[in-house]
Amino acid sequence: MIWAKEEMMPRAEIEAIQLERLKKQVEIAYNKVKPYRVKMEEAKLRPEDIKSLKDVSKLPFVTKEDFRANYPFGLFAVDRSDIRRLHASSGTTGKPTVVGYTENDMKSWTETVSRIAVMGGASSKDTAQICFGYGMFTGALGLHYGLENMGIDIIPSSVGNTKKQIMFMQDFGTTILVATPSYALHIAEVIKQEGFVPAKDFKLRIGLLGGEALSDKMRYELNELWEGSVLFTQNYGMSELNGPGISGECEEIAGMHINEDHFLAEIIDPNTLEVLPEGSEGELVITCLTKETIPLLRYRTRDITSLNYEKCRCGRTTVRMEPLKGRSDDMLLIRGVNVFPSQIEEVLLSIDEIGSNYEIEVNRDKHMDNMLVRVELTDYDLLDSFSLLEQLEKRIKFGIREIVGIDATIKILAPRSLKRFEGKAKRVLDLRDKN
Structure with a gap:
């Protein structure tokens, strides 16, 4: 199932949308966000200099340090009266990175999460149990609104008390588990310890996993514990960029489709900062194309991956990011x-x-x-x-x-x-x- 027509557009149409939105975001950032304007002036760059998608490489990078240096609202392009939600990163050191959402931002966020849920096999007939912590972390509420938008029943069980989580899964008929890969494995292990047969005693059919990378071995172990009865997919998000909804695996498990009408992806060499040729492995850089509160340009995610522009077997034409190979800053x-x-x-x-x-x-x-x-x-x-x-x-x-x-x-x-x-x-x- 495909949620939105934008997921199947020809490459030329995708890029036309991206360019139009990129120009608009650059203009907003230059005129309304002082730290952006300072960076662009230092680079001797003005909004009208962005004439093609390749010109995105002329723009200066933004990093987590820029968020912290302008804490809490220095990167916002809208008045506080236009903000409908505030979130902050779960980082344990220094100032958190603060992000805000206008009403339109909330709609875009919900839309992108609905897309990745459908990619992973979800439908309106499902019941989803969300085992992310509700609070300033974007994961729980991001998945909550995206799944609810599809007509899915939500069990907002949050984290902790694994035995009670298992009780809810069994008694409420959970069909979708939203959790980190590590916690999904832990739940499955406890289910086995309690004497249940996972594939027989539960209705679970989908695992929408995020918050950390899902390794091949983790996926294998989950498949073994559930006897192949559950489809486990991973999705990718980051608080600074919007939260979950940037990309996700489809049922083909062939890379994570990026919602390209909302996010422009590049791969750079983390040492030289040069844009790398198509198919190269390097650091993922994302530009937000529709976010009103923070028109984020060329954000260095520090995640190492590569991009695949070939059409997927699922029918989607959006670029796919390969499973993360590490980070450029956890060395x-x-x-x-x-x-x-x-x-x-x-x-x-x-x-x-x-x-x-x-x-x-x-x-x-x-x-x-x-x-x-x-x-x-x-x-x-x-x-x-x-x-x-x-x-x-x-x-x-x-x-x-x-x-x-x-x-x-x-x-x-x-x-x-x-x-x-x-x-x-x-x-x-x-x-x-x-x-």
């Missing part, structure tokens, strides 16, 4: 080596004997950096064999050394020993500044 510098946690995750997820939950701790001893990787076994029986554990430890250590070039200490734990998260999983602990 760890360990003993002079650049290490991305996603590189370590790649090694861990290739080993069948360990689960998808892991933890990376970086510490410093006598001025030397050390990396400790904690992992969980998938089978308790493995604990009985010292030789197998020793071999497994060597495999993990060798795999990490091969990928990132440094040694790590490996700690293998019993199944379900590591902390489970109801929100975004916190997998990296950098304790060096605390020593």
